[in-house]
Amino acid sequence: xxxxxxxxxxxxxxxxxxxxxxxxxxxxxxxxxxxxxxxxxxxxxxxxxxxxxxxxxxxxxxxxxxxxxxxxxxxxxxxxxxxxxxxxxxxxxxxxxxxxxxxxxxxxxxxxxxxxxxxxxxxxxxxxxxxxxxxxxxxxxxxxxxxxxxxxxxxxxxxxxxxxxxxxxxxxxxxxxxxxxxxxxxxxxxxxxxxxxxxxxxxxxxxxxxxxxxxxxxxxxxxxxxxxxxxxxxxxxxxxxxxxxxxxx
Amino acid sequence: xxxxxxxxxxxxxxxxxxxxxxxxxxxxxxxxxxxxxxxxxxxxxxxxxxxxxxxxxxxxxxxxxxxxxxxxxxxxxxxxxxxxxxxxxxxxxxxxxxxxxxxxxxxx
Numbered sequence: 001x002x003x004x005x006x007x008x009x010x011x012x013x014x015x016x017x018x019x020x021x022x023x024x025x026x027x028x029x030x031x032x033x034x035x036x037x038x039x040x041x042x043x044x045x046x047x048x049x050x051x052x053x054x055x056x057x058x059x060x061x062x063x064x065x066x067x068x069x070x071x072x073x074x075x076x077x078x079x080x081x082x083x084x085x086x087x088x089x090x091x092x093x094x095x096x097x098x099x100x101x102x103x104x105x106x107x108x109x110x111x112x113x114x115x116x117x118x119x120x121x122x123x124x125x126x127x128x129x130x131x132x133x134x135x136x137x138x139x140x141x142x143x144x145x146x147x148x149x150x151x152x153x154x155x156x157x158x159x160x161x162x163x164x165x166x167x168x169x170x171x172x173x174x175x176x177x178x179x180x181x182x183x184x185x186x187x188x189x190x191x192x193x194x195x196x197x198x199x200x201x202x203x204x205x206x207x208x209x210x211x212x213x214x215x216x217x218x219x220x221x222x223x224x225x226x227x228x229x230x231x232x233x234x235x236x237x238x239x240x241x242x243x244x245x246x247x248x249x
Numbered sequence: 250x251x252x253x254x255x256x257x258x259x260x261x262x263x264x265x266x267x268x269x270x271x272x273x274x275x276x277x278x279x280x281x282x283x284x285x286x287x288x289x290x291x292x293x294x295x296x297x298x299x300x301x302x303x304x305x306x307x308x309x310x311x312x313x314x315x316x317x318x319x320x321x322x323x324x325x326x327x328x329x330x331x332x333x334x335x336x337x338x339x340x341x342x343x344x345x346x347x348x349x350x351x352x353x354x355x356x357x
Contacts, residue, residue, distance in 0.1 A: 063317075068278040084288030088289060
């Protein structure tokens with residue numbers, strides 16, 4: 001393989017000269033990286049550091065991208081080249097490490113990121129019984145619901161409208177525009193009875209008719225007799241929701 | 250069904266560019282421009298192909314003083330064979346898709 005490469009280099013003597021001519025005929029490309037503006041030089045610097053670190057020379061593929069850098073004509077092309085080069089440098093650097101090391105590194109990254117993504121909380125009150133017992137633990141997803149959006153029946157965490165310093169768990173039952181009312185102890189949304197299998201049998205829901213304004217949610221506790229929820233303290237701003245309960249434990 | 254290796258559209262574009270003159274050594278930047286692939290897409294493909302001895306890579310000293318040597322690439326014999334197969338497969342697939350589309354437009 002190496003010997004082939006050697007002869008290959010010999011063969012390209014003429015090809016190389018041809019490329020030289022091509023470069024000559026395009027004066028703009030010649031040395032654009034060196035005499036380029038600050039942004040280009042900065043991109044070159046970043047790429048060099050990413051490829052070489054503190055060493056004299058980086059891996060062959062990183063060096064290959066770096067060697068082509070001054071072919072890129074113009075700042076935009078140079079930045080694009082450098083951005084792709086970063087990917088190459090990172091891929092090359094980490095592919096050399098043993099698999100166990102890479103798994104360890106991934107685990108560390110997950111551990112560091114996890115507190116920002118999910119968290120464990122305790123249930124402070126009985127207003128979500130029987131779904132959530134007092135002092136039981138549950139897992140909250142703090143980011144995912146922002147991407148996927150909420151749905152009817154999701155249990156979310158939000159501060160109580162009348163006690164903003166206290167967070168609590170409630171079930172989302174109405175989005176903006178929904179009209180809610182109670183008939184014979186059952187909750188109706190837009191004149192349709194809401195199926196609520198999570199309630200204790202025989203639960204009576206009493207409420208005043210309400211239409212959810214834009215940007216707000218209608219949330220109730222599963223323990224309808226005791227819960228201080230949207231029936232009592234009003235609508236909950238949708239952007240005050242801090243998490244969605246994903247796992248009960 | 251197992252995935253066919255080296256059959257992605259990006260790899261096919263690279264094969265096409267390399268197969269124009271299979272014996273010529275090519276520069277990464279020129280390949281990137283010709284295939285319209287970003288460096289972050291092109292080089293991982295080059296790395297993969299080289300690892301599997303489908304492509305050979307060599308350093309070519311720059312003819313201009315003060316500039317670093319450049320990395321050059323060309324397909325190996327195996328690489329040429331595989332590229333021919335993959336490009337023929339892709340062409341056949343495109344043709345059959347076209348006839349299928351024609352059938353949908355003009356039912357016989």
